[in-house]
Amino acid sequence: MKSCHAAAAVFASLFLGLTASQAAACSCGKISQKEQFSKADLVVRGRMKLVTFGVGLPLSQGDEPPPLTRGDFEIDKVLKGKLKEKTLSIYTGAGVGDCGRLEAFLSAAFYYNDDKFAVWEFALSKAEHNGQTLYFTNICEYMKAPTPRQE
Numbered sequence: 687m688k689s690c691h692a693a694a695a696v697f698a699s700l701f702l703g704l705t706a707s708q709a710a711a712c713s714c715g716k717i718s719q720k721e722q723f724s725k726a727d728l729v730v731r732g733r734m735k736l737v738t739f740g741v742g743l744p745l746s747q748g749d750e751p752p753p754l755t756r757g758d759f760e761i762d763k764v765l766k767g768k769l770k771e772k773t774l775s776i777y778t779g780a781g782v783g784d785c786g787r788l789e790a791f792l793s794a795a796f797y798y799n800d801d802k803f804a805v806w807e808f809a810l811s812k813a814e815h816n817g818q819t820l821y822f823t824n825i826c827e828y829m830k831a832p833t834p835r836q837e
Contacts, residue, residue: 714826722828726809728767728821729828730774732760733804734794740780743815755780757791765807776810777822785824790831802834 714722723729740753757776761769779786790806797803809828810821823829 717826719828719830722809722826723766726766726828727812728769728810729765729807730759730761730763730769730810731765731805731807732762733798734758734791734806735760735773735798737791737795739788741777743777743820753780754778755786755788755791757795759808762805766809774821776808777820778824785826787823787825787829790829793831797832803832805832806830 717725734757736758738756738758741756742753754777757778759774759776761772761774776791778788778791781788787808790808794804794806807828807830808823810823811827813820813822
């Protein structure tokens with residue numbers, strides 16, 4: 687029972703950290719992309735290689751918190767912040783009103799091999815969980831979807 691409470695507490699703190707600053711969806715709609723970018727600690731550009739829906743947080747023991755979506759992201763460039771990794775697992779909500787980016791993750795993975803639609807930019811929040819650094823994004827953080835080049 688204690689592990690259930692611990693897992694729930696960890697998930698709740700991570701989720702609240704992602705959404706606390708903009709509790710209502712409409713409030714983050716008032717922030718421009720430029721402002722979102724400037725507030726971000728880390729912004730990466732690259733391709734989403736794989737999306738896994740319904741995953742728990744890594745290294746959790748006992749009862750798992752509600753499932754998340756994990757994207758395996760291949761980084762072409764770090765636009766803001768510092769990061770040495772070239773591939774990164776990024777977590778977001780699984781949908782149903784949790785402010786996740788499920789649709790963007792799926793679109794990015796679908797176009798992984800496409801020259802015009804594959805490269806995306808995501809701002810990431812960092813959290814520590816069981817001694818491991820995890821990266822998250824939500825709908826209130828900066829994101830730039832690809833636009834086709836004019837030929």
